[in-house]
Amino acid sequence: MAAAGPPMFEAKGVEFGYGGVFRLSGASFEVADGEILGLVGPNSSGKTTLLRLLSKVHVPDRGEIRYRGRPLGTVGRLALARDVAVVPQEEQLAFSVSVEELVLMGRFPRSEGRLFEGPADLARAREAMVLAGVLELGDHPVDTLAGGERQRALLARALAQEPRVLLLDEPTSHLDLLHQRHLVGLLRRLNRERGMTVIFVSHDLNLAGELADRLLLLSGGRVIRLGPPREVLDEAVLEEAYGCPVWVERLASGRPVVLGVRL
Numbered sequence: 001m002a003a004a005g006p007p008m009f010e011a012k013g014v015e016f017g018y019g020g021v022f023r024l025s026g027a028s029f030e031v032a033d034g035e036i037l038g039l040v041g042p043n044s045s046g047k048t049t050l051l052r053l054l055s056k057v058h059v060p061d062r063g064e065i066r067y068r069g070r071p072l073g074t075v076g077r078l079a080l081a082r083d084v085a086v087v088p089q090e091e092q093l094a095f096s097v098s099v100e101e102l103v104l105m106g107r108f109p110r111s112e113g114r115l116f117e118g119p120a121d122l123a124r125a126r127e128a129m130v131l132a133g134v135l136e137l138g139d140h141p142v143d144t145l146a147g148g149e150r151q152r153a154l155l156a157r158a159l160a161q162e163p164r165v166l167l168l169d170e171p172t173s174h175l176d177l178l179h180q181r182h183l184v185g186l187l188r189r190l191n192r193e194r195g196m197t198v199i200f201v202s203h204d205l206n207l208a209g210e211l212a213d214r215l216l217l218l219s220g221g222r223v224i225r226l227g228p229p230r231e232v233l234d235e236a237v238l239e240e241a242y243g244c245p246v247w248v249e250r251l252a253s254g255r256p257v258v259l260g261v262r263l
Helices: 047-054 077-083 099-105 119-132 147-160 177-194 205-211 235-242
Strands: 007-018 021-032 036-040 062-067 084-087 165-169 197-201 214-219 222-227 246-250 256-261
Touching (some): 021 047, 021 062, 036 047, 036 177, 047 165, 047 197, 077 084, 084 147, 099 147, 119 147, 147 177, 177 205, 235 246
Parallel strands (some): 036 197, 036 214, 084 165, 165 197
Antiparallel strands (some): 214 222
């Protein structure tokens, strides 16, 4: 549950495009400290672009993003990396490393001025590997891992940063049902016990609705709706975003369940 206080992120009129084609147009929203926010919407709607803007991979063409009250452009990359960790959907490594070596890379923002990891870094890395379920894979080369194992190794690297904010792009896309359940439980626990802010992209509307405090629905680079899952996972709202009839039912608890496309 989101905590009271200034927003972790605040976007005002943010626009960004590639090659003259805008992927985001006039996006304005806030993410509270300690909130779990799900980014949902059709392909090419701007979800991953938004994550890259929040992590300073991209800079807005127009508008402003503020981080904890400060313009994001004034926050140094190393300082941001101490607070914000990213789990990409895919990542190509320039050279072969073991899982433990990959996870230890997450300690770089915490080891400024040191050339080698110390005992504390190794302890934090192994703790992260336990949380992500990859401790037994520590000596395995990352490029030999299956997709789900690789995704969990990238999550462990992010957790080794000891972040305040976790940004995840399609974190369950390569995971089987057991590991999806483990990931959802882990994110809830990090949010509840450490107050970690979580922002994630997902095409699984039901999983997003189960995990998130609020959903931000994008379509065509525009924010269609921002609110609790019961308001966003609505047939009329989803049909506007996806451009097709959508079938949604509500459980006795009031929780919406997206059953699919109406044929």
